[in-house]
Amino acid sequence: MSRRSVRTVSIALVACLAVATACSSQGGAQEEEKNSGGGGTNTAAGPRLKMAMVTHAPAGDTFFDIIRKGADAAAANDNVEYTYSNDGDPTRQATLIENAVNSKPDALLVSVPAPTALRASIQKAVAAGIPVIGFNAGREAYQDWGAIMYFGQDEGIAGNAAGVRLKEESAGKVLCVIQAQGQSQLEARCNGVKAGFGGEVENINVNGTDLTSVRSTLESKLRQDPAITHVITLGAPFALTALQAKQASNSKATIVTFDTNSELVGKIESGDIAWAVDQQPYLQGYMSVDAAAFYIRNGNVLGGGKEVLTGPAFIDKSNIAAVSKYAKAGTR
Amino acid sequence: MSQTLVAPPPAPQTDERLVRKSMLGRLMARPEVGALAGAIVIYVLFFVVAPPFREAPSLATVLYQSSLYGIPAVGVALLMIGGEFDLSAGVAVITSSLVASMTAYQLSVNVWVGVLVSLVVALGIGLLNGYLLVKTRLPSFLVTLATFFMLTGLNLAVTKIVSGGVATKDISDIDGFDSAHAFFASDVVIGGMNLRITLFWWAVFVGVATWVLLRSRTGNWIFAVGGADASARAVGVPVRKVKIGLFMTVSFVCWFTGMHILFSFNTVQSGQGPGNEFLYIIAAVVGGCLLTGGYGSAVGAAIGAFIFGMTEQGIVLAGWEADWFKFFLGAMLLGATLLNVYIRQRAETRL
Numbered sequence: 001m002s003r004r005s006v007r008t009v010s011i012a013l014v015a016c017l018a019v020a021t022a023c024s025s026q027g028g029a030q031e032e033e034k035n036s037g038g039g040g041t042n043t044a045a046g047p048r049l050k051m052a053m054v055t056h057a058p059a060g061d062t063f064f065d066i067i068r069k070g071a072d073a074a075a076a077n078d079n080v081e082y083t084y085s086n087d088g089d090p091t092r093q094a095t096l097i098e099n100a101v102n103s104k105p106d107a108l109l110v111s112v113p114a115p116t117a118l119r120a121s122i123q124k125a126v127a128a129g130i131p132v133i134g135f136n137a138g139r140e141a142y143q144d145w146g147a148i149m150y151f152g153q154d155e156g157i158a159g160n161a162a163g164v165r166l167k168e169e170s171a172g173k174v175l176c177v178i179q180a181q182g183q184s185q186l187e188a189r190c191n192g193v194k195a196g197f198g199g200e201v202e203n204i205n206v207n208g209t210d211l212t213s214v215r216s217t218l219e220s221k222l223r224q225d226p227a228i229t230h231v232i233t234l235g236a237p238f239a240l241t242a243l244q245a246k247q248a249s250n251s252k253a254t255i256v257t258f259d260t261n262s263e264l265v266g267k268i269e270s271g272d273i274a275w276a277v278d279q280q281p282y283l284q285g286y287m288s289v290d291a292a293a294f295y296i297r298n299g300n301v302l303g304g305g306k307e308v309l310t311g312p313a314f315i316d317k318s319n320i321a322a323v324s325k326y327a328k329a330g331t332r
Numbered sequence: 333m334s335q336t337l338v339a340p341p342p343a344p345q346t347d348e349r350l351v352r353k354s355m356l357g358r359l360m361a362r363p364e365v366g367a368l369a370g371a372i373v374i375y376v377l378f379f380v381v382a383p384p385f386r387e388a389p390s391l392a393t394v395l396y397q398s399s400l401y402g403i404p405a406v407g408v409a410l411l412m413i414g415g416e417f418d419l420s421a422g423v424a425v426i427t428s429s430l431v432a433s434m435t436a437y438q439l440s441v442n443v444w445v446g447v448l449v450s451l452v453v454a455l456g457i458g459l460l461n462g463y464l465l466v467k468t469r470l471p472s473f474l475v476t477l478a479t480f481f482m483l484t485g486l487n488l489a490v491t492k493i494v495s496g497g498v499a500t501k502d503i504s505d506i507d508g509f510d511s512a513h514a515f516f517a518s519d520v521v522i523g524g525m526n527l528r529i530t531l532f533w534w535a536v537f538v539g540v541a542t543w544v545l546l547r548s549r550t551g552n553w554i555f556a557v558g559g560a561d562a563s564a565r566a567v568g569v570p571v572r573k574v575k576i577g578l579f580m581t582v583s584f585v586c587w588f589t590g591m592h593i594l595f596s597f598n599t600v601q602s603g604q605g606p607g608n609e610f611l612y613i614i615a616a617v618v619g620g621c622l623l624t625g626g627y628g629s630a631v632g633a634a635i636g637a638f639i640f641g642m643t644e645q646g647i648v649l650a651g652w653e654a655d656w657f658k659f660f661l662g663a664m665l666l667g668a669t670l671l672n673v674y675i676r677q678r679a680e681t682r683l
Contacts, residue, residue, distance in 0.1 A: 210608055
């Protein structure tokens with residue numbers, strides 16, 4: 001770089017910083033700091049435990065972020081230290097599980113969307129005497145693959161509940177939006193919706209890593225088929241995108257969704273999105289760590305070996321007030 | 333002693349380079365003609381099979397989605413004409429919006445400050461790509477693949493550290509949001525059609541790039557660098573500067589796209605973006621840019637983006653079975669590109 005360009009760049013940077021400090025704005029982090037208060041407790045309940053959590057989460061997923069916040073909170077409360085790894089591809093997730101087993105944790109916490117592919121790796125943990133807790137995905141066969149407890153919702157039951165509610169609201173035609181083509185738990189939700197609703201449900205695949213493309217595709221779909229009365233998305237960010245698509249295409253369809261995040265809660269408050277099926281991911285993360293700690297330190301098994309369902313619960317206008325402050329703190 | 337130089341009698345026009353081509357012939361030899369034919373065929377196809385495709389609002393959506401592939405593709409096409417690749421473009425879009433959003437939110441400053449800081453960061457990424465390329469002489473495939481992974485990781489990790497979550501906070505109540513939104517992500521109603529502003533910016537970028545390619549010295553340099561690197565260097569073309577500049581151009585258009593995404597969704601999710609770099613390359617290639625460099629046009633890349641956007645939305649508008657979506661997409665792209673190649677060959681042999 002020539003000296004002149006070095007000088008230009010430094011002047012630009014200084015100018016940026018000067019502007020940054022000079023023109024303070026409303027909103028933003030400073031406001032957030034003013035609003036938030038309080039603090040957590042951090043009580044040690046026994047010798048420090050080491051755990052490993054391996055999930056099938058895609059990178060940067062807002063839903064799994066809430067699970068991790070729950071796990072973080074439990075880890076802080078229970079004097080647990082845990083490592084986290086994730087990969088959406090079953091063969092790579094299996095490798096991650098084996099790596100975790102090799103590090104000899106006190107407990108292994110896993111989400112298992114593909115039991116047949118992951119069974120062998122998980123059973124290595126069982127063989128090594130490491131207690132395994134399942135959460136979020138893998139309910140159908142968690143005892144087969146060796147978990148002693150399971151926290152999550154049944155995708156079929158959750159989908160079914162959503163379908164029944166759609167039927168109560170006398171929906172005409174439902175569009176079920178799948179953000180990653182070919183994932184079994186997503187298909188299971190849409191199938192559940194279909195079973196509970198009993199009417200016409202059409203699935204549509206969108207490219208979940210590109211929200212503008214999701215928006216355009218839904219815009220096109222809503223124009224193509226005016227018979228659609230309800231759009232159900234399988235994740236909160238896609239519900240917000242579907243809302244924009246609805247506005248752009250002048251559709252009258254009602255938007256409903258699985259799962260929440262803080263932005264979505266605001267849209268339920270304002271009535272733009274009718275309701276969300278909540279599987280309480282914070283609880284899934286928290287309970288996995290907490291129950292594992294209890295099991296190791298006190299021999300407790302929650303649910304008597306039966307699955308503990310964390311959902312489905314509905315969030316709508318009637319109960320949104322109670323939920324919204326938690327959602328803004330990232331725990332719902 | 334002076335000598336009178338007798339000019340040799342003008343040679344009969346045997347040299348084919350001197351033959352004046354007909355207007356039509358010259359037009360047919362343009363890189364984008366084949367792509368245009370492909371676009372027309374696909375347009376007619378969907379016009380026939382998908383009734384909603386015929387309506388103006390649907391066309392607006394198709395054009396909008398095409399513009400989001402097309403704006404980055406302008407830079408990517410220039411870079412490909414210059415003989416290089418950029419695999420980090422898809423993630424760099426999201427990096428730009430993350431930087432802008434987090435700067436504005438965390439420092440509680442006017443969003444335009446965030447926009448400018450992210451422009452500096454984005455151009456820095458292009459500079460880094462270009463600098464590494466000319467310094468290490470590694471293929472651009474490798475250099476930008478490395479940047480791709482690093483940016484993917486940084487996007488997730490830094491977002492998590494800074495904002496405590498995997499998505500950035502909503503910045504819509506911060507000063508300057510409205511003007512930035514108007515600049516990057518507003519709608520314009522023309523004749524009852526709701527057109528997004530990216531469409532106009534796209535046209536501007538294509539226009540500027542075309543002018544640079546065809547009417548400026550830099551344009552000659554780009555073709556020279558991509559077509560014959562060594563000879564370009566020999567005749568004094570600043571090859572390194574041109575390549576670094578091209579990478580920075582890609583960064584600029586990616587930054588612009590990132591700003592659109594930020595101001596139309598208010599928050600950005602850090603895991604978005606990977607995979608889109610291929611769509612930009614697809615747009616450029618379908619539009620007639622050669623993968624080997626030295627040939628192509630910005631208008632062609634725009635038509636390529638339009639073909640992709642039209643096919644993607646057309647399949648939905650036609651109501652074709654969702655499970656087959658990607659198959660149809662691939663098959664139609666193959667068809668459009670084959671037609672493109674066929675027409676170009678016909679055009680070249682006829683001259």
